[in-house]
Amino acid sequence: MTKYEEEAPVLTIDIGGTKIAAAVIGRGGEVLARARGDSPDSSDEVVLVDAIDRIALQALASFGAQLRDMAAVGVSCAGIINNRDGVVVHSPNVAALRRTPLREMLVERFGRPVKLANDATLAALGEWQFGLRKAVQDLVYVTVSTGIGGGIIAGGRVLEGACGAGGEVGHMTIDVNGPPCPCGRNGCWEALGSGRALAERTVSRLEDGEPSIIGDLAGGDMDKVDAQLVSIAAQQGDSLAKEVIDLTAFYIGVGLGNLINIFNPSVVVLGGGLTKIGPMLLEPAERVARERAYVTSACDIEIMTARLGDESPLLGAAALARGDILYSW
Ligand SMILES: [Zn+2]
Numbered sequence: 430m431t432k433y434e435e436e437a438p439v440l441t442i443d444i445g446g447t448k449i450a451a452a453v454i455g456r457g458g459e460v461l462a463r464a465r466g467d468s469p470d471s472s473d474e475v476v477l478v479d480a481i482d483r484i485a486l487q488a489l490a491s492f493g494a495q496l497r498d499m500a501a502v503g504v505s506c507a508g509i510i511n512n513r514d515g516v517v518v519h520s521p522n523v524a525a526l527r528r529t530p531l532r533e534m535l536v537e538r539f540g541r542p543v544k545l546a547n548d549a550t551l552a553a554l555g556e557w558q559f560g561l562r563k564a565v566q567d568l569v570y571v572t573v574s575t576g577i578g579g580g581i582i583a584g585g586r587v588l589e590g591a592c593g594a595g596g597e598v599g600h601m602t603i604d605v606n607g608p609p610c611p612c613g614r615n616g617c618w619e620a621l622g623s624g625r626a627l628a629e630r631t632v633s634r635l636e637d638g639e640p641s642i643i644g645d646l647a648g649g650d651m652d653k654v655d656a657q658l659v660s661i662a663a664q665q666g667d668s669l670a671k672e673v674i675d676l677t678a679f680y681i682g683v684g685l686g687n688l689i690n691i692f693n694p695s696v697v698v699l700g701g702g703l704t705k706i707g708p709m710l711l712e713p714a715e716r717v718a719r720e721r722a723y724v725t726s727a728c729d730i731e732i733m734t735a736r737l738g739d740e741s742p743l744l745g746a747a748a749l750a751r752g753d754i755l756y757s758w
Pocket residue numbers: 599600610611612613614615617618619620
């Protein structure tokens with residue numbers, strides 16, 4: 430990068446199943462402009478790239494800038510991304526992305542250098558570079574929402590794996606005889622400790638006729654039972670809700686304990702919608718993680734909640750696009 434480009438902001442884009450977000454991000458992680466729009470309901474990759482283009486241009490326009498003013502473009506996307514050739518191999522919630530050479534398509538569209546990576550990996554990078562506000566070399570980031578994702582910083586580098594799929598923590602097996610996971614396997618961490626697992630566990634117990642106020646809160650519609658509703662019921666003293674949260678926290682803790690054993694991080698950062706349940710979920714999860722982690726006796730580990738919220742992939746994409754930090758891309 431030239432001196433001018435080093436000082437120039439970067440354009441970042443986060444492609445999700447329902448929304449596409451774009452931001453213009455300054456050198457120190459300042460979000461200078463934002464735009465958001467719906468993801469197109471289409472399996473055509475060109476329609477998707479058109480939508481990305483439109484939302485990116487909105488963000489640029491609100492900052493009064495053009496693409497040529499951007500040092501580079503960083504893109505975050507759910508799924509498995511081969512970061513060597515910039516191909517999105519598979520993205521579970523974006524039908525248009527299937528063996529799509531997205532980097533090449535966006536370079537052609539934007540005429541700027543483009544880098545892309547998995548959203549949870551970039552969320553880890555964002556929290557590490559801009560959220561943590563202190564220097565650590567070993568960090569495990571886990572996001573628990575409908576599913577479970579994560580990213581690993583090991584020895585001051587982002588763990589990318591052989592084909593960009595490193596850090597897919599949600600699909601480690603926790604219970605070989607466990608419930609089915611959307612990935613097609615059984616007993617994955619995501620099938621036991623995610624928001625979806627929490628909701629399914631609740632519905633199953635309600636359908637067995639266990640007493641609870643959750644059914645009333647959902648207006649009798651089991652499709653409306655989600656982590657937020659269960660959390661509200663638990664705050665009102667509902668014992669089924671409390672038990673379900675406690676069991677979900679246990680499984681979150683078991684998975685965290687495994688990650689602590691493997692990566693020996695100094696910091697574990699927990700993000701994602703489920704953390705909004707608060708201490709009722711986080712305290713037992715942390716206790717179980719520490720109990721089950723063999724290495725905790727040798728090392729202090731800080732377990733904290735994420736600071737950047739939904740913007741962490743956009744900020745991670747900014748760090749990735751700049752390429753001036755110590756990751757391994
Ligand atoms: Zn799985």
